[in-house]
Amino acid sequence: MYRTLTPVAGQARLGNHGDMSLAGLITAVDHVGVAVRDLDEAVAFYESTFGLRKVHEEVNEDQGVREAMLAVGAGETQTQLLAPLSPESTIARFLDRAGPGMHHLAYRVTDIQAAMAAVRDSGMRLLYDEPRRGTAGSLITFIHPKDAGGILVELVQPAG
Ligand code: V0V
Numbered sequence: 001m002y003r004t005l006t007p008v009a010g011q012a013r014l015g016n017h018g019d020m021s022l023a024g025l026i027t028a029v030d031h032v033g034v035a036v037r038d039l040d041e042a043v044a045f046y047e048s049t050f051g052l053r054k055v056h057e058e059v060n061e062d063q064g065v066r067e068a069m070l071a072v073g074a075g076e077t078q079t080q081l082l083a084p085l086s087p088e089s090t091i092a093r094f095l096d097r098a099g100p101g102m103h104h105l106a107y108r109v110t111d112i113q114a115a116m117a118a119v120r121d122s123g124m125r126l127l128y129d130e131p132r133r134g135t136a137g138s139l140i141t142f143i144h145p146k147d148a149g150g151i152l153v154e155l156v157q158p159a160g
Pocket residue numbers: 033060063065067080082090091093094103104106127133134135138140142144145146150151152154
């Protein structure tokens with residue numbers, strides 16, 4: 001019925017999104033990234049206010065951040081607090097422009113190379129040609145916010 005009524009749309013769907021769709025590759029919201037000025041203060045605030053629980057902390061020189069992961073409920077989804085390591089870091093620029101607040105939305109993917117191929121196929125700009133090292137040994141990349149509805153979207157393939 002669908003095909004009979006809208007054959008062109010049907011073909012476009014298959015042609016553009018057949019094997020290359022992100023559908024099926026994204027399995028969860030992995031984390032929401034929040035830019036903060038002082039990591040220790042922010043961890044204390046999120047723990048006491050929302051009852052979140054810090055489960056991980058690390059410095060990521062490549063990304064210019066000191067970051068903490070806080071489990072929400074059982075920890076399937078986390079809140080990531082990000083403080084800048086230097087005035088040149090992307091988080092410092094964000095804080096200068098917008099102040100503390102939501103910075104990115106991270107979708108968990110099963111296969112980051114396949115997800116990156118799907119993003120390229122859709123015409124959205126990836127910020128990195130190859131995945132980089134993210135929190136706790138994960139592999140990450142980002143989609144430009146101007147191509148993703150005004151949100152900086154991270155794709156993350158967890159370690160292991
Ligand atoms: C910038 N824009 C944003 C944005 N950052 N829009 C939504 N959300 C954001 N976070 C807008 C900005 O307002 C401009 O809009 C436009 O995009 C171009 O911005 P820009 O002046 O070029 O800003 P920059 O120089 O700060 O660069 C923005 C990008 C940069 C996204 C290219 O932040 C970047 O490379 N991010 C990827 C790396 C990253 O964010 N690392 C920290 C998280 P108008 O004014 O033109 O309309 S690390 C992490 O999450 C880890 C380690 C992990 O999860 O494991």
